[in-house]
Structures are given as C-alpha cells and as structure tokens.
Amino acid sequence: MSKPLDYLKETPSQTAGPYVHIGMTPNEYDINGVIPEDLGLRVVSDGVKGERINVKGRVIDGGGNPVADCVVEIWQADANGIYNSPMEHRSGVDPNFSGWGRQPVGSNGEFAFDTIKPGPVPVAGGGVMAPHITFWIVARGINVGLQTRMYFSDEEEANKTDPVLAKARMIAREKTLIGQRDGNIVTFDIYLQGENETVFLDV
Amino acid sequence: MNDRLSNSRAEAGAFIERDHSQHPPAFAPGYKSSVLRAPKQSLISFASTLSEKTGPAFGHNMLGEYDNDLIINYAKPGEEAIGQRIVVHGRVIDQNAKPVPNVLVEFWQANAGGRYRHKREGYRAPLDPNFGGFGRTITDDDGYYWLRTIKPGPYPWPNGVNDWRPAHIHFSLFGTGFAQRLISQMYFEGDPLIKICPIVNTISDPDAIDRLVARLDMNNTIPMDLRAYRFDIVLRGRRSTFFENRKEGN
Numbered sequence: 001m002s003k004p005l006d007y008l009k010e011t012p013s014q015t016a017g018p019y020v021h022i023g024m025t026p027n028e029y030d031i032n033g034v035i036p037e038d039l040g041l042r043v044v045s046d047g048v049k050g051e052r053i054n055v056k057g058r059v060i061d062g063g064g065n066p067v068a069d070c071v072v073e074i075w076q077a078d079a080n081g082i083y084n085s086p087m088e089h090r091s092g093v094d095p096n097f098s099g100w101g102r103q104p105v106g107s108n109g110e111f112a113f114d115t116i117k118p119g120p121v122p123v124a125g126g127g128v129m130a131p132h133i134t135f136w137i138v139a140r141g142i143n144v145g146l147q148t149r150m151y152f153s154d155e156e157e158a159n160k161t162d163p164v165l166a167k168a169r170m171i172a173r174e175k176t177l178i179g180q181r182d183g184n185i186v187t188f189d190i191y192l193q194g195e196n197e198t199v200f201l202d203v
Numbered sequence: 204m205n206d207r208l209s210n211s212r213a214e215a216g217a218f219i220e221r222d223h224s225q226h227p228p229a230f231a232p233g234y235k236s237s238v239l240r241a242p243k244q245s246l247i248s249f250a251s252t253l254s255e256k257t258g259p260a261f262g263h264n265m266l267g268e269y270d271n272d273l274i275i276n277y278a279k280p281g282e283e284a285i286g287q288r289i290v291v292h293g294r295v296i297d298q299n300a301k302p303v304p305n306v307l308v309e310f311w312q313a314n315a316g317g318r319y320r321h322k323r324e325g326y327r328a329p330l331d332p333n334f335g336g337f338g339r340t341i342t343d344d345d346g347y348y349w350l351r352t353i354k355p356g357p358y359p360w361p362n363g364v365n366d367w368r369p370a371h372i373h374f375s376l377f378g379t380g381f382a383q384r385l386i387s388q389m390y391f392e393g394d395p396l397i398k399i400c401p402i403v404n405t406i407s408d409p410d411a412i413d414r415l416v417a418r419l420d421m422n423n424t425i426p427m428d429l430r431a432y433r434f435d436i437v438l439r440g441r442r443s444t445f446f447e448n449r450k451e452g453n
Binding site: 006007008009010011012013014015016017018019020021022023024026029030031033034035036039061062063067069073075076077083084085086087088089098099100121122123124129132134136138139140141142143144145146147149163164167168171173192193197198199200201202203 | 212213214215218219221222223225226227228229231234236237238239240241242243244246247248249250251252253254255256257258259260261267270276277296297298299300309310311319320321322323324335336337338339373375379380381382384385386387388402403405406408411412414415436437438439440
C-alpha cells in the first residue's frame with residue numbers, strides 16, 4: 001500500500017463560548033489593566049481616504065431574537081481595493097486604514113463599525129469583485145466561526161458581475177449578502193437561520 | 204519592505220480546502236446552544252480570493268511585558284493568582300508543517316475554581332481577586348509561543364442536568380490570511396471529563412479530539428515551580444503557486 005502524504009490536519013474548531021469577551025474585548029467586559037485598549041476598535045485613522053460609512057446591523061438567531069453575546073469581526077480593502085496586509089502583493093495601501101475591526105454586539109444586539117467603503121478587489125486571472133466587507137461571527141452555540149460578506153446596495157452594476165454573488169444568485173439567496181445603504185449608513189442584518197438565512201461561506 | 208520588490212510579488216497562494224470532517228458541524232443538538240444558531244443551508248464554497256488570502260498583521264511591539272503571564276497580569280503588585288502553576292507552550296504550524304510566525308494568539312480561561320470573571324457568569328465558585336483570565340502573545344520566527352497561567356478548574360453548565368466542562372483554555376488565532384482565523388479550546392491530558400463533554404463531542408473524529416488535548420511535558424517542567432503542557436496548533440496551509448516566478452506557501 002502507498003504511504004499517505006504527510007500533510008497535517010487543521011486543528012479542530014470549538015465554540016468561542018459565552019465568555020468570548022474575556023479573550024476578545026477584555027476592557028469592554030471589565031478585565032481592565034491587562035492591555036491598554038481592546039484590539040480592532042478603530043478601523044480608520046484621521047486622514048483616511050475614501051467615503052466614510054457606518055456599517056451597522058444585528059445577528060439574529062433561529063428564534064428571531066438578536067444574539068447579544070457574539071463578537072463580530074470585519075476585514076476589508078481600502079478605498080482603492082488594496083488590503084493592509086503583509087500578504088497583499090500590491091503596494092500603496094492607505095496607511096490610515098487597518099481594514100480590520102472587532103466588536104462585541106451591545107446589549108441591544110447591534111454592531112456598528114465606523115469605516116470606509118472599500119474599492120473593488122481584483123480576482124487572480126482577471127476580473128474584479130464588487131466592493132465588499134468580510135464578516136466573521138463567533139459566539140456560544142457557533143461551533144465554527146461563520147464567515148460571510150456584505151456587498152453594497154448602491155453597487156448594482158458591479159454586483160451583477162461579482163463571482164461570489166453569482167453563486168448566491170443561483171440559489172436565489174443573493175439579497176442576504178447585500179447591505180442596504182441609506183446616506184452614510186449601511187445596514188446589514190445577519191440571520192443565522194430561517195427564511196432569510198444569510199449565505200455563509202466555505203472559502 | 205523595498206517597493207520595487209513588493210510590486211513584483213506574485214499573489215499569495217490560495218488555501219487548501221478546509222476538511223470539514225475535522226470540525227464540528229454547525230448543528231449539534233447534544234450542545235443545545237447550537238440548535239438556534241446553526242445555519243441550515245449549505246455553505247457556498249469557492250477558492251480563496253485576495254479577501255481571504257490576506258489578513259491583518261500584529262506587531263510584537265504592541266505586547267506588554269506580562270501579556271502572556273496570567274499568574275501576574277491581573278494581580279495586585281507582589282501578589283499572584285491562586286492555583287496549580289503551569290506553562291502551556293508549543294508551535295503554530297500550517298498544514299505543510301511550516302512554522303507560522305507573527306500569529307496573534309489570544310487566550311482566556313476560568314480561574315482555578317472554574318469561575319470566569321464575566322458579568323454573565325453565575326457559578327458559585329469564588330472569584331480570585333488576582334486573576335483576570337485573559338492573555339495574549341505573538342509567535343516568534345519559529346512559530347513558537349508560550350503562556351504562564353494556573354490550571355483552570357472544571358465547572359458545571361446548563362445544558363444537560365449535570366454537564367461539566369473539562370478544564371480548558373480558549374485559544375484564538377490569526378494566521379497570515381483571514382481564511383486561517385480560528386477559535387478553539389485546549390484540554391488537559393488525563394481529564395476524565397473530556398470524554399463526556401457535549402461540546403468536545405460536537406467533534407465526531409476521536410483523532411481530531413485528541414489533537415485538542417495538551418500533553419504533560421515533563422522535559423520542560425520547571426522543578427519545584429511549574430508543570431509544562433505542550434500544545435501545537437495547525438492552521439490551514441496554502442497551495443503552491445505553480446507557474447509563478449516566486450513560490451509562496453511551501
């Protein structure tokens with residue numbers, strides 16, 4: 001028999017549990033003085049380029065109730081579609097933009113990120129993805145962090161040719177990935193289950 | 204980094220497809236909290252794009268001197284947390300067995316009595332005034348990390364009538380790409396509660412569970428001071444970028 005290849009297996013995920021805030025946003029949850037400031041509070045700094053927006057929404061469970069004990073992270077490109085990451089192969093990222101944010105949802109079950117609208121991001125081999133923000137949600141009862149994307153309602157043309165939205169359109173769930181823009185507020189509610197269940201990604 | 208060089212870089216490799224047999228399913232009714240929080244539809248699968256190949260980076264200079272020392276990082280000056288003194292250490296590597304440097308590792312845990320310092324926690328075990336339960340570190344060039352802490356206690360939780368969590372430490376990790384983002388829990392070798400825990404048992408593969416169990420490491424135990432536990436973590440690996448000038452990912 002052939003010897004199997006020796007690639008390793010990924011460490012299994014386990015739920016972040018009900019006390020995720022101790023690890024993710026300790027100051028917000030009264031573990032004061034260990035670190036000066038919780039990470040991911042600010043996505044933009046003064047002088048950031050691009051359109052300032054506020055992305056807000058709720059995470060809603062299968063019973064229709066807001067999930068008040070989750071932590072939401074976002075990851076996005078800058079106004080020119082460039083990521084602030086050592087793995088970004090293009091140069092010229094906006095130094096006043098981190099692209100990464102983290103928030104516990106408040107007691108009202110809402111998150112709200114002060115950020116900028118990202119530019120379109122190229123796809124290897126040609127083409128672009130419409131402007132989008134990656135979301136990652138962890139909580140008690142979520143066994144593997146849930147990843148999804150928010151696209152923009154004011155990008156109808158670009159959305160038509162986006163390869164990920166195209167997949168969601170094939171199963172008639174595209175609208176669950178669209179944040180609704182009204183002025184500088186973009187509303188994106190994430191449904192874990194039910195009629196409006198958000199499309200989650202395996203990527 | 205030299206700009207001319209960075210302009211000529213090839214796009215980073217895509218991630219190896221996630222092997223879902225190594226993870227719990229979203230819907231695992233033995234763990235009752237998952238019932239209303241599990242998506243019921245299939246995930247949409249596609250090869251990673253730049254949005255997942257990239258991820259935030261964290262510099263070693265953001266760390267405070269005692270960030271990875273839970274015995275003293277919340278304690279009053281000159282005092283220490285109560286409990287069994289341990290060090291947990293290991294390497295963060297990827298599926299290609301390459302070390303992953305600069306990984307932000309955050310951890311949180313209950314105190315020696317099994318009590319979390321959290322406003323939603325109601326277990327009767329006492330708080331330790333010198334224990335916060337949070338720490339963090341960043342892996343070095345060899346992917347190595349360590350933390351000093353006290354061994355957390357097991358605790359009861361409302362699921363079945365009489366469910367108890369095995370002693371565990373929560374880990375959160377960032378790799379080089381956002382697709383590697385991972386949260387998990389580390390257990391301790393020999394704990395009889397592991398086998399009967401509904402959260403552990405959301406994972407069906409016994410080998411996968413075994414990889415969450417840290418081993419007592421007597422070789423790194425400090426005599427008359429603290430015991431060492433070894434816990435290595437594997438993040439998703441990248442595929443080779445064939446036909447590119449420069450290989451990344453293996």
